[in-house]
Amino acid sequence: MLSQRARALAPSPTMAIDARAKELLSQGVDVVNFSVGEPDFDTPETAKAGGIEAIRSGFTKYTPAAGTLELRRAVAKKLREENGLEYAPEEIVLTNGAKQALYNAYMVLLDPGDEVILQAPYWVSYPEMIRLAGGVPVVVETDESTGFKMTPEMIREKLTPRTKAINLNSPSNPTGAVYTEEELKAIAEIAVERNLVIISDEVYEKLVYDGVRFVSIAALDPEVKRRTVTVNGFSKAYAMTGWRLGYAAAERPIAKAMADLQSQTTSGPSSITQKAALAALQGDQRFLEEMRREFDRRRLYMLERLRSMPGLRVDVVPQGAFYLFPNVSGLFGATIRGRRIASSDDLAMVLLEEAKVAVVPGTGFGAPNYLRFSYATSMERIREGMDRMEALLREAV
Ligand SMILES: Cc1ncc(COP(=O)(O)O)c(C=O)c1O
Structure with missing residues (x-):
């Protein structure tokens, strides 16, 4: 039935993670969500x-x-x-x-x-x-x-x-x-x-x-x-x-x-x-600068936390948007709680299942060695998510 055009449309490679994160959230599980692509601020x-x-x-x-x-x-x-x-x-x-x-x-x-x-x-x-x-x-x-x-x-x-x-x-x-x-x-x-x-x-x-x-x-x-x-x-x-x-x-x-x-x-x-x-x-444009400053504060905090985690590298400091994009290939081949990590998709799934932290694997961005972290969430949630993640990654063998 479907046209060639529709059949050629690539489904999002992040679907599995996304579906699982939504499932956990709907069950009331406390997931720290670093996968969002929109500001957490209210419309002015x-x-x-x-x-x-x-x-x-x-x-x-x-x-x-x-x-x-x-x-x-x-x-x-x-x-x-x-x-x-x-x-x-x-x-x-x-x-x-x-x-x-x-x-x-x-x-x-x-x-x-x-x-x-x-x-x-x-x-x-x-x-x-x-x-x-x-x-x-x-x-x-x-x-x-x-x-x-x-x-x-x-x-x-x-x-x-x-x-x-x-x-x-x-x-x-x-x-x-x-x-x-x-x-x-x-x-x-x-x-x-x-x-x-x-x-x-x-x-x-x-x-x-x-x-x-x-x-x-x-x-x-x-x-x-x-x-x-x-x-x-x-x-x-x-x-x-x-x-x-x-x-x-x-x-x-x-x-x-x-x-x-x-x-x-x-x-x-x-x-x-x-x-x-x-x-x-x-209207008043001060909102823009307030939002930018808050994003900046979170960016620097998250950057420092991610950089201190084993197996992660953030060699280039992102200077815009609201994402961090660490290279996680240092963890490929490692095992975390009995699960072998062969790709960023595997790592994203383990982070979700074991630490209840949702991130987007780089595969969909044409960059399979990375994970995307959005800091469009509160400082408190960022701290919580980073703590959970760090504790889990310390278990990697
Ligand atoms: C790079 C980039 N361009 C465009 C868009 C689309 O934004 P809009 O909500 O205006 O369609 C997004 C949204 O995630 C984006 O990240």
């Missing part, structure tokens, strides 16, 4: 009030497929003031989460067989979305030696006549790596030289640490901007994952194609959410 009051007001005032009907003009204007202002990017409202498409912005971009840019260069470790959805759109993900393997970043040389090795685009994600999920301006310039040069599109997923831009400055690649120069689709959203910055709002900014023909695609598939995002997002953008 300003945004909530905007949403409530939208409902009260009857702003509950279809909006234009690309989203309301007022919110596209507000996003244009944000991009101008915070990112140094000059986009007209017609060059902005509001979407159901950054996910839809990315999917739209691949759908309107890729022909069958077009190759998209992306790095591993990657966010799980990129390869699947690229394939759904008929493209071919071409993976550049990165590790600690380059700080989990693609170098220009690594990209050049993967170029073929079919290369259409370079996919970037800085700050990165799952590694937390942040590209510097110089590094972005070197990548942009390749894109200009080879006439490639750049798809830049910037959803974690607000979460950078150690004095690192976030740079939007499209801001480097007009020639780079012309070929870039900048993707961002409200999920991570404003703790609005459930509201579903993202956006893409690109040259008019690309933005129009994305809006047209959206008009025939999902229509514009929720009218209520758009009002909430507008209020978030126009």
Whole structure:
């Protein structure tokens, strides 16, 4: 019955762990959850009030497929003031989460067989979305030696006549790596030289640490901007994952194609959410810095704890997002409570069963030697989870 497309969709390789964690939680087991991909903070009051007001005032009907003009204007202002990017409202498409912005971009840019260069470790959805759109993900393997970043040389090795685009994600999920301006310039040069599109997923831009400055690649120069689709959203910055709002900014023909695609598939995002997002953008922004500082505190604490555990290595300090990505290959071959650890999947399962700590194995991110820890949970829970884990790993033989 199912189409080839559906059959080719890879089920999440983390399903087994996820299903078991949910099962334990539903049985009332006290699981410390380090697998979450969303801020544990509440949506700011300003945004909530905007949403409530939208409902009260009857702003509950279809909006234009690309989203309301007022919110596209507000996003244009944000991009101008915070990112140094000059986009007209017609060059902005509001979407159901950054996910839809990315999917739209691949759908309107890729022909069958077009190759998209992306790095591993990657966010799980990129390869699947690229394939759904008929493209071919071409993976550049990165590790600690380059700080989990693609170098220009690594990209050049993967170029073929079919290369259409370079996919970037800085700050990165799952590694937390942040590209510097110089590094972005070197990548942009390749894109200009080879006439490639750049798809830049910037959803974690607000979460950078150690004095690192976030740079939007499209801001480097007009020639780079012309070929870039900048993707961002409200999920991570404003703790609005459930509201579903993202956006893409690109040259008019690309933005129009994305809006047209959206008009025939999902229509514009929720009218209520758009009002909430507008209020978030126009409201007090102190929330952002408070959240960032708290994440930073947790990052440093968890980093120190993980580094002191046997068999784990965190050689590269993540400077963005809210994840730590230790290399756990030092534990492969060890035995913990009678269970032999041959992979990060095995280790994740043992951590869950024996320590009641849920993490995501690196397999799904194209990085089987690692585990992803999210610190989007309270300091108290982090302490508890680290204690449990450390005690268990000390039993490894
Ligand atoms: C790198 C990255 N891009 C995009 C998204 C999607 O975010 P949204 O909720 O805006 O669809 C996520 C969410 O986990 C992410 O980690």
